[in-house]
Amino acid sequence: MHGMTDAGSAQRKIRVLIVDDIPETRESLRKLLYFESDLEVVGTAASGEDAVRQTRETRPDIVLMDINMPGMDGITATETITQKFPYAQVIMMSVQADADYLRRSMLAGAREFLTKPFTADDLVSSIRRVYELGLSRRVSLEQAGVPVEGVTGVAAKPAKPRGKLITVFSPKGGTGRSTIAVNLAIALQGLADYKVALVDASLQFGDVAVLLNLQAARSIADLIPQIKDLDSDMIAGVLTPHSSGVKALLAPSRPELADLVAPEHLKAIVQELLTLFDFVIVDTWASLHDLVLGILDISDRILLITTPDIPSIKNAKLFFEVTDALQYPEERAMLIINMADRRGAINVRDIEASIKHPVAAKIPLDERSAIQAANEGVPVVFGNRKSPLAQAITDLAQTLVAELAPKPAEQPETPEPASAPKVRRGLFGRTT
Ligand SMILES: Nc1ncnc2c1ncn2[C@@H]1O[C@H](COP(=O)(O)OP(=O)(O)O)[C@@H](O)[C@H]1O
Ligand SMILES: [Mg+2]
Incomplete structure (x- = not known):
């Protein structure tokens, strides 16, 4: 039923996508999360490509990502997901607590790195923490007027008229x-x-x-x-x-x-x-x-x-x-x-x-x-x-x-000098 969206956002569950190439691992992760009433597993994926596709389709808040997978690996998938789907936060999972893996994961945009095996508590508390961080990051970016990064990297394109x-x-x-x-x-x-x-x-x-x-x-x-x-x-x-x-x-x-x-x-x-x-x-x-x-x-x-x-x-x-x-x-x-x-x-x-x-x-x-x-x-x-x-x-x-x-002779988007009078206020007294 993941196609349904909840109207009452107070009740909103944290949507989780599980990515791992081993079916047993996917299943045991799903079971670990099953009884958490604030979490909902919205899908499972067996490869990096599948993870990217499902992130687009199911719009998870959190992606639990395995690193080593045949085909597109977890780090590449994370890179793609964090660039294209800023609503999703990635938590990496790996058996190797390798410093290089950790560094590459973080560079790819992962928010957390869990070393297998981990307990249900470890997993659930990192999901909640990363979700909260994601929310506050989004809100503060938007409040600061910084657009939350777009889907297509539009900003990176050369400026067109x-x-x-x-x-x-x-x-x-x-x-x-x-x-x-x-x-x-x-x-x-x-x-x-x-x-x-x-x-x-x-x-x-x-x-x-x-x-x-x-x-x-x-x-x-x-x-x-x-x-x-x-x-x-x-x-x-x-x-x-x-x-x-x-x-x-x-x-x-x-x-x-x-x-x-x-x-x-x-x-x-x-x-x-x-x-x-x-x-x-x-x-x-x-x-x-x-x-x-x-x-x-x-x-x-x-x-x-x-x-x-x-x-x-x-x-x-x-x-x-x-x-x-x-x-x-x-x-x-x-x-x-x-x-x-x-x-x-x-x-x-x-x-x-x-x-x-x-x-x-x-x-x-x-x-x-x-x-x-x-x-x-x-x-x-x-x-x-x-x-x-x-x-x-x-x-x-x-x-x-x-x-x-735009007037032809004028530079586009010239900022007004700081001392410029607030023109709009002037209209105020003019109304008859
Ligand atoms: N200036 C107006 N004079 C008369 N009727 C109007 C005027 N502006 C809008 N309407 C009518 O009011 C109703 C609501 O307009 P609409 O444009 O659909 O509003 P909104 O998109 O804000 O819900 C429509 O029936 C529309 O024809
Ligand atoms: Mg309308």
Whole structure:
């Protein structure tokens, strides 16, 4: 039943993969772990190759790795696993307490070295210790804004011209993320013939295919089996073109396939897209899950969508506390009020005072156009350009181009001088 994922993370078991070429050893290790209620053996592998494959497929937290195996040995497998699957921590097991083995294992990225024979207690306590260390390492890397190393070694590739990443997020559902993401993509595409990709990272219940009236022949899940060899051709092969020119990377057609997509996968895929497109727009769902955080970390702009009501504003405020804690640059998150003029709406000045962040754009309530667009599967920016909804989103696209489009003469990514005034704060008092 290892395909099931647990919703309650408090109950989450430590997932263990056992790798040893001798069947009896695999079996006795499995038995040693059997009665530990916090551990779950998710698979056994008999070779290095099998270990790498199963690490990709079963996503263990811990890999118990034998060193001497025919074919790919344990050290080589460890090297591959620690580079490609940072969620897995390797514990080496060997009969030789050899200093050279120990050193090579650690260089390969193993976290612990157990000399056979060992007791069940030794084994279980090292698994728990290594797991805890792995968790805290991950959290501290992410808090420091250091991306946890990706699956494809994207960072090591020569720098290509990099597109801009815009993520549309809201801590609350139904605020208009998908509507804005889809229309923004089309608006950007139309502005200057930019190449635009739209990623539906609302993996479980993505709406992009429906909003664009696309048949989902391929989805992001199709990339996962080959994620380690990810390249532009492969990505191009799974994109679905829309008649506007926007290329969509759709969510899996079945919700359970969403589980296959790990945070590092999504990040690697988006990074690859950024080498191919001028703009990559990501639609998300309402959770600060690792998947979303990983993308927020590398976004050039985060459009934080809120509706003008107390619960939504409260959530937006919490969101800015998170981005402050993560030390994102202040201009990265843009506060967007959707349905800004609906009945009973809290006004912009009060929202800014409450959230302590300027409102970057207001999008009006436009039910007639929104409903028509939904029914016809034709986004307003494409089918109904004169509508208030389309106009507001096109204005937003223009703002983003003005802020993000690289100016030819300028050096890319020039850091601002430390003494530069905080421009965004200036917008605050300007609102009338
Ligand atoms: N500005 C707007 N005016 C009228 N209806 C809107 C507006 N923005 C979004 N909607 C509608 O609100 C509903 C939720 O929007 P959606 O984009 O699916 O939100 P989310 O992706 O955040 O869950 C949809 O029916 C959509 O058509
Ligand atoms: Mg949505």
